[in-house]
Amino acid sequence: MLENLPWNVFRQTGNIETYLLMKEMKEQSQQSPEHQASSIEQESQEDLNL
Incomplete structure (x- = not known):
């Protein structure tokens, strides 16, 4: 439901x-769980750099 x-x-x-x-x-949602975790970490680091 949330995806809609x-x-x-x-x-x-x-x-x-x-x-x-x-x-x-x-x-x-189509990426592997490991790739999702690294993407989240990267986005968090980018947010901290703002």
């Missing part, structure tokens, strides 16, 4: 950022 939320929001609003979020979530 960005699509439903996009359909109702036309917000392209929501569509991009949906695509990113889909890509991450």
